[in-house]
Amino acid sequence: MKHLDEYRDAGRARALAAEIARTATRPWRIMEICGGQTHAILRFGIDQLLPPGLELVHGPGCPVCVTPLELIDRAIELAQTPGVVLASFGDMLRVPGSKTDLLAARAAGARVAMVYSPLEAVRLAGEKQDQQIVFFAVGFETTVPGVALAVREARRLGLQNFSILPAHVLVPPALRAILGSPQSRIQGVLAAGHVCTVEGYEDYEPLAADFGVPVVVTGFEPVDLLQGILLCVRQLEQGRAEVENQYARAVRREGNREAKALVREMFEPVDRKWRGIGVIPSSGLALRPAWREFDAEARFALSTGAVEEPSECISGLVLQGAKKPYECAAFATRCTPERPLGAPMVSSEGACAAYYRYGRHHV
Ligand code: SF4
Numbered sequence: 001m002k003h004l005d006e007y008r009d010a011g012r013a014r015a016l017a018a019e020i021a022r023t024a025t026r027p028w029r030i031m032e033i034c035g036g037q038t039h040a041i042l043r044f045g046i047d048q049l050l051p052p053g054l055e056l057v058h059g060p061g062c063p064v065c066v067t068p069l070e071l072i073d074r075a076i077e078l079a080q081t082p083g084v085v086l087a088s089f090g091d092m093l094r095v096p097g098s099k100t101d102l103l104a105a106r107a108a109g110a111r112v113a114m115v116y117s118p119l120e121a122v123r124l125a126g127e128k129q130d131q132q133i134v135f136f137a138v139g140f141e142t143t144v145p146g147v148a149l150a151v152r153e154a155r156r157l158g159l160q161n162f163s164i165l166p167a168h169v170l171v172p173p174a175l176r177a178i179l180g181s182p183q184s185r186i187q188g189v190l191a192a193g194h195v196c197t198v199e200g201y202e203d204y205e206p207l208a209a210d211f212g213v214p215v216v217v218t219g220f221e222p223v224d225l226l227q228g229i230l231l232c233v234r235q236l237e238q239g240r241a242e243v244e245n246q247y248a249r250a251v252r253r254e255g256n257r258e259a260k261a262l263v264r265e266m267f268e269p270v271d272r273k274w275r276g277i278g279v280i281p282s283s284g285l286a287l288r289p290a291w292r293e294f295d296a297e298a299r300f301a302l303s304t305g306a307v308e309e310p311s312e313c314i315s316g317l318v319l320q321g322a323k324k325p326y327e328c329a330a331f332a333t334r335c336t337p338e339r340p341l342g343a344p345m346v347s348s349e350g351a352c353a354a355y356y357r358y359g360r361h362h363v
Contacts, residue, residue, distance in 0.1 A: 007221030008044075016226035017049040023233050027053030029185055030232050031178075031321045033171060034192035035062030035349025036220055042358040044222045046229075054233065057321035060174050061192050063139045064091050064347035065319060066274040067167050069307040072097035075136050075165055077302055079110035084300070085128070086165075087113045087121035088136040095343045098307040118150030118164075125154065125162035134296045137164040140192070141199045144168050144285060145259040148266045151287070151294045163296040166286055169272055171195050172203040173283035178320050179211040186321055188232040190218040190225070193247035200255025204243045212241045219247040266291050275343060276309060276316025313342035318351050325352040325360075332361055 006012075032038060038058045041047050047056050060066055076097055079086035086102070093103040093114065106112040115121050118135050125133040137147045147164060154162040171192065178184060191204055196217045204215045214235035218228030228246040235242060245251055263285075272284025287295045296302075309316070312330045317323040325331050325344070335341040337353060344350030355361070 004221070007219070007223040009223060013044075013049070013222045013226055016223065016230055020054065020226065020230050020233055021051040023230065023237055024051050024054050025237060027055070028187050028233060028236050029055045029057055030188040030190060030229060031057045031059045031186045032190040032218070032225070033059035033061040033175065034195070034220075035065065035347065035351065035354075036194075037061070037190060037192065037218065037225060038351050039349065039354045040220050040222065041225060042354045042360060046222060046225050049226070050229070054229075056229075057186065057324075058318065058351040059189075059321055060178070060274065060277065060319040061140065061171065061195075062319070062344065062347050062349040062351070063143075063167075063169055064095055065315060065343040065350050066169055066277065067092070067095065067138055067343070068273045068275045069098045069309065070273075070303070070305065071165070071167050072101070073099070073307060074297075074302045076100065076102060076105045076110065078134050078165065078296060078300060079105055079112045081300065083130075084132045084134060085111045085113050085124070086134050086136060087115045087124060089116070089138065090114045091348050092136055092138055094340070094346045096340060096346070118147045119153065122150045122154050122157070122159065122162055125159045126157060129159075129161055132161045132163070132299075135162070135164045136167065138167045140169060140171055141195045142197070144263050144267065145198060145256075148262045151266060151291060152262075154294060163294045163299050164287070165296045166284070168267070168285040169274065170269070170283050170285065172207060173280050174274065174277075175204075175207055176210075177277070177280045177283075179207065179213060181320070183322060187213060188236055189213055189215045190228045190232065191215050193217055193219040193224070193251055196245075196247065196251045196255065198256050198259050200253050200260075201243050201245065201251065202253060208241045208243050214241050215243045217243070217245045217247050217251050219250070274319075276313070276319055278316075310341050315342040315344045315352070318344055325355040328352070332356055
């Protein structure tokens with residue numbers, strides 16, 4: 001299949017792995033930010049093609065994993081409110097809140113609709129005007145334009161029964177927090193190609209300069225990932241710390257100007273709590289005042305208290321690349337995809353789920 005087969009070509013992948021081995025003269029630690037990249041790395045065994053000492057650690061790029069417990073609790077609370085239907089992507093349904101998850105809440109009578117796009121939630125609002133439809137807006141920069149379009153469409157249609165529960169998070173502020181941590185041992189970064197398709201990579205340039213860390217915008221197929229790693233290793237070996245674009249077939253430096261303009265018109269940056277990590281300044285998005293009527297947190301009286309994470313779950317360390325999933329005492333024992341303690345074990349982009357699925361119980 002064009003645009004897929006050539007990026008899964010075993011011969012090209014082996015040649016790139018050999019070039020990486022020739023280039024790396026010492027150990028390096030590189031973080032791939034996106035959970036989709038983590039899954040691809042384990043699925044295709046890319047980590048096992050790399051020379052000893054070249055370590056890949058996994059970043060916070062799983063939006064489901066970083067959605068805080070109290071926000072999931074608020075989503076459940078909305079679904080349990082008479083006259084309200086919570087519309088959500090399917091991957092949020094099994095993520096545990098502090099007491100239960102959306103799927104279990106639905107089995108107990110809460111009203112949860114699984115949708116495939118924000119516009120589907122708007123359509124639902126049009127069909128069920130006697131009910132309030134709240135879309136659980138989880139995701140990174142990639143999904144925000146679709147949510148912005150949905151809100152604009154709801155206003156165009158004059159729908160008074162549509163709102164969103166905003167849970168969007170932004171990669172560059174999180175990366176700044178992780179790289180700026182005194183414990184950080186990350187020497188290079190693979191940035192997520194799909195996020196940069198929307199936002200471009202200008203925001204990564206000050207990060208590379210401030211922390212002396214090369215950043216390579218990278219795709220998701222095996223050849224993409226190996227090329228991204230090679231570019232990163234070359235920079236490290238040459239003492240450079242720049243932003244390079246491996247994913248040039250989809251990403252421009254300035255990103256998608258129209259999508260960015262729409263997002264900036266409707267959303268503004270706010271401090272956001274990341275599950276297991278804590279509050280990161282300006283790392284989330286909220287609707288601007290002119291659009292606040294579509295904010296479910298303004299429309300409904302919801303619980304506001306903070307909730308403690310289960311002490312056993314070390315997902316915060318996993319999401320910052322400080323620990324691997326198999327270093328968690330609960331991994332594959334008390335925490336499995338069937339009975340998850342933390343979000344990274346149940347999300348389709350979670351690092352713990354990837355290690356479990358591809359049998360990396362000990363590496
Ligand atoms: S294995 Fe489970 S408990 Fe451990 S960090 Fe991952 S999600 Fe949390």
